Amino acid sequence: MSYRIPMGPYHPALEEPYKLELVCDGETVQDAKLNIGFNFRGIEQLAETRNFIQIVALMERVCGICSNTHTLSICQAVEQIAEITPPPRALYIRVIMAELERLHSHVLWAGVAGKLIGFKTMFMTCFAVREQIMNVLQTISGNRVNYAMNRVGGVNRDIDDPAMILAMIGELEKDMVKTVIPVFTTSHSALSRCTGVGVLSEEKARSLGVVGPTARASGLPQDLRRAAPYAAYEEMDFNVPVEHSGDVKARLVVRALEILESCSILRQALSKLPAGEIFTGDESEMEIPEGRGFSRVEAPRGEVIYSVTWGEDTDTPSRVHVRTPTYINMPAVRWMVRGARLADTPLIQASIDPCYSCTDR
């Protein structure tokens, strides 16, 4: 006999409000239903009342974890409409900020995964490691979460001290290679919670169209930084880690390897950082012509798409559409939890690194 277990919207295992309704047979999950919309703030409609300077500050607050991704996407889309090309130094600084953001997001995810496994020491360790990255972000931008780095035509702040970031990367890489990665890949108790849990096969991943680390853990080698380079990613040399087992462990390994790749991208970007201006054009005289801009950015969770339409002779856009990675990845959770144990569902749903504040907007 099957029964239903509602989980959420305000549940201790969930970081954000959403509702998961599980159909269970004993301890085995047969099906899951997802209800979202608790974070709906009407941002797309609000964006239609903001000009091109205000809209950057609004879009930064779509998500507090990948805030830089959203400002980068909106700036790229508006730059496409206005036919502005940011100077090379600005493009490099954008890459550096995007990679620092990926680092802090992945380390945060590792901490949350540790907590859901019941491994509280790992949660504390990951957050202690993450503080090094937060220090760098604070030094560059003055804030720990919403950096306000991007603007239409370039970036707001320069990076004065690349040596400090390089020192942090060395420390972080040491901590990752010596502590975090070995614990997750060799500890028996961590492995037994992750291996073979929440499997998403390659065919299913392809048919659902999942993006980001979830796709790469199911054997789909897709990464926008490689497939459709933006900012200065074309000049970076990096690998796209791919795993084929499609379980929670594969998603963990993909993210761990991505942290190391991000460190390597940061080293290259900092050593090649070209001299020059950090933005182009005067914001007080800039006018956005009629047109449509389209921008795709690889966020820590996957592909973010912005489509911006600007009307004729107006200060404000006529439509801003956002598609976030969690919107694509969350239907996959339904296939992952089928046949899983009830106690594993919080970990399985967290393994796609869901961000419902992005998805609801």
Add this chain to the structure above:
Amino acid sequence: MNLWKKLLCYSRRKSPWLFHMNSGSCNGCDIELIAGLTPRYDAEQLGVKHEASPRHADIICISGPVTHTAVNAMKTVYGQVCHPKAVVAIGSCPASTNVFIDSRVLDGPLDRHIPVDVYVPGCPPRPDAILAGIAKAAEILAARAGQEAQPAAAPVAAEEEKA
């Protein structure tokens, strides 16, 4: 106030347990609150523990600009926390609805629905500011432990004037 109550007030101040609620926040304040509980900021030095159930908690931390869908759940959670309790509004969103001010789907700011004791402004506030707010709330909690009924809402400014 008898000795038992004095002891009770002292203990309340030394072990405030938190229940965190997201009322449509962007996650920024939420991760900063979590960062406040971890080794660098170490909220446990104040006796603070993150608690999963509102029935075991003393302080409710609310982030987010209060969406229509969150209002009823928030009131339920507020009712479930036992007396004495204190409410901390984390970030600029619950205080003023921040950048989302004209949105039609919001029912904020927070003090329209439940009494707020401490506001921690910032977008998002730093973990040390959040901890300062929680320490302030713990003092309010201790003062309230000696009283029988739940007193009316008093924002930080009013509390300071009294002191």
